[in-house]
Amino acid sequence: MTNWNGVFPAVTTKMSPDGRVDMEATRKSVERLVDAGVNGIVMLPMLGENASLNDTEREHVLRGAAEAIAGRVPMLSGLAAITTEQAQSLARSMKSWGAEGFMAFPSLGYKTDARETVAWYRAIAGATDLPLMIYNNPIAYGVDVTPDVLEQLADVPEIVCIKEESGDVRRVTDIFNALGERFAVFCGVDDQVLESVALGATGWVSGMTNAWPRECVALFDLCSEGRFSQARDLYRILTPAFHLDTHVKLVQYIKLAEHLVYGAPEWTRAPRLPLSGVEREHVTAVVEAASAALAARA
Incomplete structure (x- = not known):
C-alpha cells in the first residue's frame, strides 16, 4: 500500500547557460535533498520545466535522478500532456525510466469540465499500476478537482493522493468531510503549509525546499507534531520567500534562490529568461533576508 507523506520537493531541472539540461547539477541537487531528510522527490514538475523538455531529456532526467536517489525515498514524476493517449503513453514510458509514481497534471491543451476531468484521471491511472497524485492547480490550469470530482474517482485504487493548490486552505477540510481518509492530501503551495497541516494535510509538495531543505x-x-508555537517562528522567517512560490515566475525565482543559497545554476530554458533589474534585486533581497534570519536562529 502506498503511504506517501512528508516533504516532497518539486525539483528544478538544472540547465546550462545555453538551455541544455545539466544532469550533473541536477543529480547533485537531488542528492542534497535526500541527504537533508526529505521524504520523497518529485522530478519533472512544472517547476522542473517539464513542458519545455522532450522525451529524450525527460528520460535522461528520470534515469539520472533514480540513480542518485538509489531507492532511499520514493521518486515521482510529473506527468504533463495534451491528449489522453499521449498521457497514457508517457506514463508507461516514465515507469520504464524509473518513476515510482506520478504527479499528474490536467490536460495542458484543454480545460476539461468535471466529467472530462474524471475521465482524464481514470485513463491515466489505468495506463500503469503505479500510484498517482492528482495535481490540482485551478489558478494556473483552469481545471478544479473539487471534492465532488474526487468522489467520482474514489473507486480508482491507483489514485492515492491530491496535491491541493486551489489557493483556498478551507478545501483541505472539505475534502476530509466529503471523503474521510480516502485520499492523502498534500499542501501544494509553500505559503499555506502550516495552515494545511493544521487541518490534516499529511504531505507537502514544496518549491522552496530546493533552497532550504x-x-x-x-x-x-x-x-x-503540533508544535505550532515553534513552527510559527520558522514559518514567519520563511513565508516572504514562500510567497515567491506563488508567482508566475516561480521557476526563475526558486532557481535564483538555489543559486544564492548553495551555488546551483540559475539558468532556465527560453522563453523564460534570467531575472534582471528591480525584479532580481527584490528576489535577492527576500532570499538573503531569509538566509540571514535562519543563520541567526541556528
Missing part, C-alpha cells in the same frame, strides 16, 4: 523538513515536522 533541512529547514523546510524541520518546519513540516514541527507542524505535524
